Amino acid sequence: MTTAPLLDIKDLNVTYGTGAAAVRGVDLTLAAGQKLGIAGESGCGKSTLALALLRLLPAGAKLSGEILLDGEDVLTMKWGRLRAVRWAGASIVFQGAMHSLNAVRRIGDQIAEPMLIHRTAPPSGVRKKVAVLLEHVGLPASRADSYPHELSGGQRQRVMIAMALACDPKLIVADEPTTALDVMIQAQILRLIEQLVAEQNVGLIMISHDLAVLADTCDRLAVMYAGRVVEQGPAAQVYESALHPYAKALSAAFPRIGDPASRHAPRGLAGDPPDPSDLPPGCTFHPRCPVALDRCAVEDQALRGEEERRAACVHV
Template identity: 80%
Template structure:
């Protein structure tokens, strides 16, 4: 994936494949890159491979998963790291904010102890220094330091998510992977969490890879946006452009699912996309989106589509991409 910056990529994913069991193709040939300080969004419905991609980046997939390709973090392949080196990279080189904070936090440990654990392990801090760092992190994410003594069930959903963000920041990582960081939060709290993540990334020059079902959230938060379908990236480019003027029919459908403020027709008749993503164990031939595509051609049922230039800094895997868009302006 091309990036609009001259800074070298912090993260490069090359031809990544993830297979579960016998022939369940969860991720198929994904290529992407994230530069230092850049924010990349990954969008798509459930079952399109987004979370599998996120877990693969730090080798958090189950042992039964077969992974191939390259995941280069600062030029070093995560997939070939020895266990000791991998442990050193997690939290410090890259960290992850999991979806569903209540399920990610340990219910029988105070949140402060959980935030302190990676600090004690990776930064060799004293317990007193770790406690001070925890209090500072909680205040950084908008919670009083005294909440370090709370158990997860004593916090609201938004507060627990803030704890997860504080934990991800604990060892000053260069990359944060946020997998649906606002799942199950109400709209007001979701907006607060998104603004918090955006501000922290900007203040600390952290790279961000954010995963969400919500194309509008990613368009508002990220610099660039990639759309995944059936384990592949089918469109990528500047976030606002992909949201407003998607070149792939799937991106068009995702964008159209959001009513436009001030547009009565959009509010009264929101457009959706019938059907579901295909079973990764039984993918259709040709373009995997063609059974649901409202503008599919005969060729789409027989020929797979690859990403092709769809404008300046943009690519889309669709036969209908206008050849004129590939020409430089």
């Protein structure tokens, strides 16, 4: 008997009012307890994909396809059902905790709010649950009375994780959760997220531009470019031996410890991702691709390869 995935994204497309195609034909699946990393430069559609999962995009955005969360299509949910699913079914850890937290409310009240709205804990027991959540993410219960500005960057990010766990969701989406943190705090937050996913058997989608972080944290990895997934497979394989030229460039852009060649001369990629409202014909990566063929300028490329390891490139 095959178990249905926790999250099943089928042919997801997101277009903004300007005509910008931010997400194009994305297919992804995630099982309970699995960690999926999504990588790419700024402007490749990662955050748009994350916001689309709970229909948090601006009113002008048009979505098509399916986002099946535990078998229910998020895109067809009525407003009341969608409100019930947010926080309780799936939650998001946004990048930049200081901008996501309310500066004039105490930490404990902000963690308690989703529990009170969704009634996942009795009012008399919310304060105790807040204390448990804070201790679970490595903060003393006394921090519940603090304001966001009284906490360090790493502590605020821990508060965001506690909020994401408040209603015991089945899925957590972490959008660049460690971008603004120093490397020591970043390592602590990543280990914390891994531990919580393992203990509570929740699904995790982690979004980052850093393939090294995702390879170290996630089971599988999907690389996005110009709104599409151009490579996906086991995280370590994609990082160490990428098939798509764009994924190779992302991997090579970060120096590897113990490799003097990459440390002294990290390789990057010239240019920027294309404007979503003015995509080039053929393979959208061909203007920047070091191994492009003439046919790449006129032929679009679909994912090909084995079921566990696929890339959208003529060379695969």
